[in-house]
Amino acid sequence: MQNLEMKKEFKTIAELLPKNVSVLDVGCGDGSLMNLLIKEKNIKARGLEIKQEYVKKCISRGLSVIEGDAETELHQFPDQSFDFVILSQTLQAFYNPEQVLKDLLRIGKSAIVSIPNFGYWKVRTSLLVFGKMPVTKTLPNSWYNTPNLHMCTIKDLFNFCLDKNIKINKIVGLNENKTSEIKKSNLEIKNLFSKIGIFWLG
Numbered sequence: 533m534q535n536l537e538m539k540k541e542f543k544t545i546a547e548l549l550p551k552n553v554s555v556l557d558v559g560c561g562d563g564s565l566m567n568l569l570i571k572e573k574n575i576k577a578r579g580l581e582i583k584q585e586y587v588k589k590c591i592s593r594g595l596s597v598i599e600g601d602a603e604t605e606l607h608q609f610p611d612q613s614f615d616f617v618i619l620s621q622t623l624q625a626f627y628n629p630e631q632v633l634k635d636l637l638r639i640g641k642s643a644i645v646s647i648p649n650f651g652y653w654k655v656r657t658s659l660l661v662f663g664k665m666p667v668t669k670t671l672p673n674s675w676y677n678t679p680n681l682h683m684c685t686i687k688d689l690f691n692f693c694l695d696k697n698i699k700i701n702k703i704v705g706l707n708e709n710k711t712s713e714i715k716k717s718n719l720e721i722k723n724l725f726s727k728i729g730i731f732w733l734g
Contacts, residue, residue, distance in 0.1 A: 651685030686729035
């Protein structure tokens with residue numbers, strides 16, 4: 533069952549998207565986001581998922597999903613073949629996140645990328661006070677079994693986009709059940725108090 537934060541994240545992503553567009557959901561899991569987008573925005577959605585059990589579940593729900601590893605197979609998608617490409621809380625798990633972002637922005641006219649924010653105050657406090665890697669709702673694994681290879685903060689991804697001349701259309705910070713827009717003027721404070729950052733790029 534989806535937790536409330538995931539549901540809110542998906543709702544926020546849905547609010548960013550216009551109706552009747554085409555979407556590729558990279559790492560689509562059980563298809564919950566795709567299902568929401570189809571129902572609420574009449575979106576033509578396709579998914580890419582590495583886990584076979586999730587692919588089977590998606591297909592059983594009538595969703596168009598193919599099995600594959602985004603790290604090695606995104607290059608097979610033609611340029612500008614979707615209006616939007618979505619990557620939900622998966623960027624940090626790739627060996628080469630920079631190349632993945634390039635592929636997302638090549639395949640889609642725009643990309644929606646969400647990340648668990650390593651700059652969130654509870655994460656900082658855990659490191660400072662307890663001196664160990666934090667375990668939270670958005671970072672539920674211990675250091676030795678986490679799939680996360682490249683943890684970053686909202687500020688890190690913001691600066692990366694500036695350095696690489698990637699256009700940022702909008703950033704939304706998510707904390708518990710509340711959302712707020714993040715801009716350069718409030719970046720420091722939002723980086724401290726947002727659990728999740730949702731970037732609309734390109």
